[in-house]
Every structure is written in C-alpha cells, then in structure tokens.
Amino acid sequence: MAPPSSEHAPAYPGFSVKYTKLFINGEFVDAISSKTFETLDPRTGEALASVAEGDAADVEKAVAAARKAFEEGPWPRLSGYQRGRILFKFADLMEQNVDELAYLETLDNGKPLFFSKYADVASSVKCVRTVAGWADKISGQTFKMDGPYQGMSVYEPYGVTGAIIPWNFPILMFVLKVAPSLAAGNTTVVKPAEQTPLTALYLAALAKQAGVPDGALNVVPGFGPTAGAAIAGHMDINKVGFTGSTEVGRIIMEAAAKSNLKPVTLELGGKSxxxxxxxxxxxxxxxxxxxxxxxxxxxxxxxxxxxxxxxxxxxxxxxxxxxxxxxxxxxxxxxxxxxxxxxxxxxxxxxxxxxxxxxxxxxxxxxxxxxxxxxxxxxxxxxxxxxxxxxxxxxxxxxxxxxxxxxxxxxxxxxxxxxxxxxxxxxxxxxxxxxxxxxxxxxxxxxxxxxxNCYHVYDQSLPFGGYKMSGIGREHGLHSILAHMQLKAIITPLKDSPWL
Structure with missing residues (x-):
C-alpha cells in the first residue's frame, strides 16, 4: 500500500482558523488562567492552532452566564416557533458555510473532506432543521380526574444543560447535543473534545449570528479531568449529555450523582x-x-x-x-x-x-x-x-x-x-x-x-442509543428534545361543572 503523499493539499482559499478562544456569554474570551493548548493536524502531527484552555473557573463563568440567560434572558421565554426560526437560521448559516466547516473538520479530525462535507455537515444541518421543526409542537395532555378536578401535563426545559462531546464526529455531536437543548428552551455549556475544538467554536459564532442570545450557548474547550469534570459535577447544571467511552461515561454518571443527582444521557462504546x-x-x-x-x-x-x-x-x-x-x-x-x-x-x-x-x-x-x-x-x-x-x-x-x-x-x-x-x-x-x-x-x-442488509444508515426520525453499557437514553429528533425537558403535572379544581 502506497504511503500518503508528503505534499498535503493547500488550504481552502482564504482559509484561516478564526476562532480559538472560549465562547462565554456571547463573546470570545481568553481563559481565566491565560493557558492555551495546541490542536494538531493528524496528517502530520504538527500544530494547527493554539486554543484557549478552559478549566473549572471558566466553566463556573460559563454556567453563571447560562444561568442568568435562563432565569432572566429571552431564550426560554420565546415561543417554540420563535426558537425554531432562530434554529432554522442557524442551519441555513451552517449550509452557507459548508465548505469552510467541512475543511476545518477534516483539518482537525482527519476524515476525508468528501465525508466531512456530504455526510457530517449535511447530517448536522438536517439535525438542526429537524429539531427546529419540533420546537413549536411539544405539548402535554389534559386528564379528566376523579372528582371535581382537571389535570394537565406540561413539558418544561431543565434549565442549564451541559454537553461533553467526542472527537470522532465533532460537528454532528455538537448539534446533536446543542440543538435539542436549545429547541427545548434550555441554555447550555459545551466542552468539545480537546483533539477537535475548532468547529465547535466556529458553530458558536454562527449560532450568535443566527440570533441565539448571549449566554444561551457557551463553549469551553479544555480537558476532561478539568473542564469536563467541572461540567459533570456542577451543582447548577441541571442535566448533562455525553458521547464517548464507557469508561468516561461511568465517571460522568458518578459525578452527576454525587453533585445534584442531575439526569444524564450517555451514548457510549460498542462492539457491534x-x-x-x-x-x-x-x-x-x-x-x-x-x-x-x-x-x-x-x-x-x-x-x-x-x-x-x-x-x-x-x-x-x-x-x-x-x-x-x-x-x-x-x-x-x-x-x-x-x-x-x-x-x-x-x-x-x-x-x-x-x-x-x-x-x-x-x-x-x-x-x-x-x-x-x-x-x-x-x-x-x-x-x-x-x-x-x-x-x-x-x-x-x-x-x-x-x-x-x-x-x-x-x-x-x-x-x-x-x-x-x-x-x-x-x-x-x-x-x-x-x-x-x-x-x-x-x-x-x-x-x-x-x-x-445495510449498515450505518441513520435518520433524525429514528431514536438512537444503546442497551447495556452502551449508554442511557435516546437521541435524534423528538426523542432528543424530550430528553432535555421535565414533565410537570398541574391540577386545577372545577366547581359547579355539569360534566363532573
């Protein structure tokens, strides 16, 4: 088998790595420690860019921004239709920037450019549009109860969610966690994999351009034992999602349980x-x-x-x-x-x-x-x-x-x-x-x-997740939005009704 050429393809015309800082409260900022780490080109092992290295202090700052955006900001108070419109615009911006996103994904991850563009980015755009379409269609039920009472159920966002994403499909894993959480009305803090942080930061910029309010989406690049652990164990994060190894999934579940017993969605390993x-x-x-x-x-x-x-x-x-x-x-x-x-x-x-x-x-x-x-x-x-x-x-x-x-x-x-x-x-x-x-x-x-008689066929209409030690919960489409929402029961007395 012939070795890969030592002459690597030229950069996408006009390309440069635009975003290397943390994205907190709608702004790109340095880490509090001023630390950085290098993300590498897997074709050569050489540095691509120095990225701000977030840790527990930066996660604290991001969670505070997300909490304020949830408690005081417009995002959870928008109608599902309004949130959906912003997410549709986000998907449009991803599509408009497909070449740069795909190039950046291949540069940071190493997968063939064809797949980055026509599989990863294309699937990610579809994911955002699918959940955007569901945003105004989430509804509860009404119940005729015994006695003079009416019951109803309503879905509500958890509040602040955390997402810890892997390096094998960086763009797709970002939107699979972020888009449903936002569609449900949550605000979120994301830690991309330290091997592949660049597209997450680019997507954060597009989300801001689309109209996602400051603080509703925060991206903190860093390492698992510091930034990741801070998200999993944070008392003011209400739900966390993780895709990665079963070993790390255990650690995240333990941290979530030991902090505020936050629910987790885990998509873990396989040996299919x-x-x-x-x-x-x-x-x-x-x-x-x-x-x-x-x-x-x-x-x-x-x-x-x-x-x-x-x-x-x-x-x-x-x-x-x-x-x-x-x-x-x-x-x-x-x-x-x-x-x-x-x-x-x-x-x-x-x-x-x-x-x-x-x-x-x-x-x-x-x-x-x-x-x-x-x-x-x-x-x-x-x-x-x-x-x-x-x-x-x-x-x-x-x-x-x-x-x-x-x-x-x-x-x-x-x-x-x-x-x-x-x-x-x-x-x-x-x-x-x-x-x-x-x-x-x-x-x-x-x-x-x-x-x-097929393999690796996925669709946002189908639930995705594992049995046994391959994870907890389901993602994709409606399933992913409901995984980011609480279900509340409300009971109201009815007086003098002829239908009791």
Missing part, C-alpha cells in the same frame, strides 16, 4: 456484531462489512467490528473482504479519491497498533494490513484478522480503529448467544435474503439499532 448468513449475496455482504468497519477510519461507536460469518461461506467471504480492503485508498484526506485518512491523534494511533499486536499474540490470523502507513502523521493500513475467537481481546474490547475481526459460526442459536455475549449493546447488523431469519435476529439482538 455484523452477521453474514450463508444465503447472503457475497459481494453485497463484503461491501456492507467494509463500510460497517472502515467508515470514518473505524472511529465510530457503532462500527461493525465483530463480523460473524456462517462457516459454509467463511473462506469465500474472507478472500473477497481482504481483496477489497487492500484496494482501500489511504492518504491525505483532502485529496480526491482518498477513502481513509489518519487516526485522530498519536494516542489513538498507538492504541490501535497495540490492539493489532495483541491479536497476533493471541493467535488470530492477520490476513491483511496491521502496519502504519508512511512516516508522518497517524495513518494505519486497513486491517483484517481471521480465525478470531470470542475471548480474544480484539473481539471483546472496542478498538476504535480500522481493525476488522472475522469469526465463524454454525447455527443461528449459537450465533445469537455469542453476538449478545458482550457488555455493549449499541448496534448490530445482519445480511441475509431470508426475512424470517432477519426478523428473528433483529428481535434477538440486545442492541439499540439493528440494520438489515
């Missing part, structure tokens, strides 16, 4: 099974498996990282899967035709290589890949292991990289038990021509999303 049945169209199955695992350099929580193949077609599947993986183009994500860019940073790069070594050591058969690509940046070959056993580390733990594990199975009963034998339950997939089999497996998998 993809089942290839013996009646499957083999070429289609290989294409689906390739997308399921290698999409976004394997840095996807729903990645189909355990490929279960029925033993009668195992050898044929493996041969075709290896052939396809070898053709996958790894290189500079700004260059046309590149399918796989670098991993996000050196830490992730080294972690993936360690998993590859563990697969070799435990006896899995390395069929292709397994090596770094080039001598600069964080590129790794698409990697496939065969003869993988359930108890191997690469079959149990989330690798979050371009490493596919292929396992054999005989019967469906055996398969269901093995597929569900995981602490995770985020997603699953099945490829088969038999819809009875497909439906049986879809109902048997203990996972929040199941794909049949």
């Amino acid at each position: 099974p993809l089942v290839i049945c013996e009646d499957a169209d083999l070429d289609a199955a290989v294409d689906i498996a390739n997308v399921a695992l290698f999409f976004n350099m394997g840095q996807c929580c729903t990645a189909g990282s355990r490929i279960f193949v029925q033993e009668s077609i195992y050898e044929a599947f493996v041969n075709k899967a290896v052939e396809k993986a070898k053709k996958r183009v790894v290189g500079d994500p700004f260059k046309a035709g590149v399918e796989q860019g670098p991993q996000v940073d050196e830490t992730q790069f080294k972690k993936i290589l360690e998993y590859i070594e563990s697969g070799k050591a435990e006896g899995a058969k390395l069929l292709t890949g397994g090596n770094p690509v080039g001598n600069k940046g964080y590129f790794i070959e698409p990697t496939i292991f065969g003869d993988v056993k359930d108890d191997m580390k690469i079959a149990r733990e989330e690798i979050f990289g371009p490493v596919m594990s292929v396992l054999k199975f005989k019967t469906l009963d055996e398969l269901v038990k093995r597929a569900n034998n995981s602490m995770y339950g985020l997603a699953a997939g099945v490829v088969t021509k038999d819809m009875d089999v497909a439906n049986r497996l879809a109902r048997s998998f203990r996972a929040g999303t199941v794909w049949i």
Whole structure:
C-alpha cells in the first residue's frame, strides 16, 4: 500500500482558523488562567492552532452566564416557533458555510473532506432543521380526574444543560447535543473534545449570528479531568449529555450523582456484531462489512467490528473482504479519491497498533494490513484478522480503529448467544435474503439499532442509543428534545361543572 503523499493539499482559499478562544456569554474570551493548548493536524502531527484552555473557573463563568440567560434572558421565554426560526437560521448559516466547516473538520479530525462535507455537515444541518421543526409542537395532555378536578401535563426545559462531546464526529455531536437543548428552551455549556475544538467554536459564532442570545450557548474547550469534570459535577447544571467511552461515561454518571443527582444521557462504546448468513449475496455482504468497519477510519461507536460469518461461506467471504480492503485508498484526506485518512491523534494511533499486536499474540490470523502507513502523521493500513475467537481481546474490547475481526459460526442459536455475549449493546447488523431469519435476529439482538442488509444508515426520525453499557437514553429528533425537558403535572379544581 502506497504511503500518503508528503505534499498535503493547500488550504481552502482564504482559509484561516478564526476562532480559538472560549465562547462565554456571547463573546470570545481568553481563559481565566491565560493557558492555551495546541490542536494538531493528524496528517502530520504538527500544530494547527493554539486554543484557549478552559478549566473549572471558566466553566463556573460559563454556567453563571447560562444561568442568568435562563432565569432572566429571552431564550426560554420565546415561543417554540420563535426558537425554531432562530434554529432554522442557524442551519441555513451552517449550509452557507459548508465548505469552510467541512475543511476545518477534516483539518482537525482527519476524515476525508468528501465525508466531512456530504455526510457530517449535511447530517448536522438536517439535525438542526429537524429539531427546529419540533420546537413549536411539544405539548402535554389534559386528564379528566376523579372528582371535581382537571389535570394537565406540561413539558418544561431543565434549565442549564451541559454537553461533553467526542472527537470522532465533532460537528454532528455538537448539534446533536446543542440543538435539542436549545429547541427545548434550555441554555447550555459545551466542552468539545480537546483533539477537535475548532468547529465547535466556529458553530458558536454562527449560532450568535443566527440570533441565539448571549449566554444561551457557551463553549469551553479544555480537558476532561478539568473542564469536563467541572461540567459533570456542577451543582447548577441541571442535566448533562455525553458521547464517548464507557469508561468516561461511568465517571460522568458518578459525578452527576454525587453533585445534584442531575439526569444524564450517555451514548457510549460498542462492539457491534455484523452477521453474514450463508444465503447472503457475497459481494453485497463484503461491501456492507467494509463500510460497517472502515467508515470514518473505524472511529465510530457503532462500527461493525465483530463480523460473524456462517462457516459454509467463511473462506469465500474472507478472500473477497481482504481483496477489497487492500484496494482501500489511504492518504491525505483532502485529496480526491482518498477513502481513509489518519487516526485522530498519536494516542489513538498507538492504541490501535497495540490492539493489532495483541491479536497476533493471541493467535488470530492477520490476513491483511496491521502496519502504519508512511512516516508522518497517524495513518494505519486497513486491517483484517481471521480465525478470531470470542475471548480474544480484539473481539471483546472496542478498538476504535480500522481493525476488522472475522469469526465463524454454525447455527443461528449459537450465533445469537455469542453476538449478545458482550457488555455493549449499541448496534448490530445482519445480511441475509431470508426475512424470517432477519426478523428473528433483529428481535434477538440486545442492541439499540439493528440494520438489515445495510449498515450505518441513520435518520433524525429514528431514536438512537444503546442497551447495556452502551449508554442511557435516546437521541435524534423528538426523542432528543424530550430528553432535555421535565414533565410537570398541574391540577386545577372545577366547581359547579355539569360534566363532573
């Protein structure tokens, strides 16, 4: 496999990193400590920009601004229609700035520019527009109660929400947390991942331009043990959402419980099974498996990282899967035709290589890949292991990289038990021509999303979240807005009514 070119694509015409400071109360400001940290270009490992490093003191300042905006400002007092109009304008501004947003995302994250523009930004715009459309349609119910009383239920915003977002889909994760919270009438404080803070700050500027009032949205770049911990444990934050590893999700849940018992929405890790049945169209199955695992350099929580193949077609599947993986183009994500860019940073790069070594050591058969690509940046070959056993580390733990594990199975009963034998339950997939089999497996998998004869298909109309240690709660569309609201019951006496 050819190494990525050392000559990286030129900057987007007129491009410069515009926003590197904290965004608090509608203004870009330095951190109270005046500290900064470098965000790196994963193509080279070189610095892109110095970003203000927020910590607990800055979170305190941001929460105070958000609290004042909620208690005294216009945002929660606007009608849902008015909030929706502002969010629609925000989506329009994202669309108008799609090229710069996509370029910045690829520069900071490393994913191919094509996907940044036509998948990440496009999906994010749709997310904002979906929740904007729901903003004026949230309603409670009325109840005819026993006795001379009328009951009604109303949805109300929590108040100040916190969001801690990951580095694998920075723009999309930002809007999945922020847009529903704002649509519900909350104000919010966001900590982007320290690896990828640049698009969150750019989006904050667009939100202000769209008309989101000062203090309603605050963005505090920083590190998990400082800024992230301050958000999770803050007594004046009423609800927190997090997407990331199960390990960190535990820490956030503990901090939320120990502070003010704030509710949490957690979208966490996965080790998702993809089942290839013996009646499957083999070429289609290989294409689906390739997308399921290698999409976004394997840095996807729903990645189909355990490929279960029925033993009668195992050898044929493996041969075709290896052939396809070898053709996958790894290189500079700004260059046309590149399918796989670098991993996000050196830490992730080294972690993936360690998993590859563990697969070799435990006896899995390395069929292709397994090596770094080039001598600069964080590129790794698409990697496939065969003869993988359930108890191997690469079959149990989330690798979050371009490493596919292929396992054999005989019967469906055996398969269901093995597929569900995981602490995770985020997603699953099945490829088969038999819809009875497909439906049986879809109902048997203990996972929040199941794909049949496809993979990585998402829509804002569908709930998204995990079973078991893959998380708590659901996101997307109406589900995400209701997750940012309290439900209140109100009872009123009725006197002298002829209908009692």
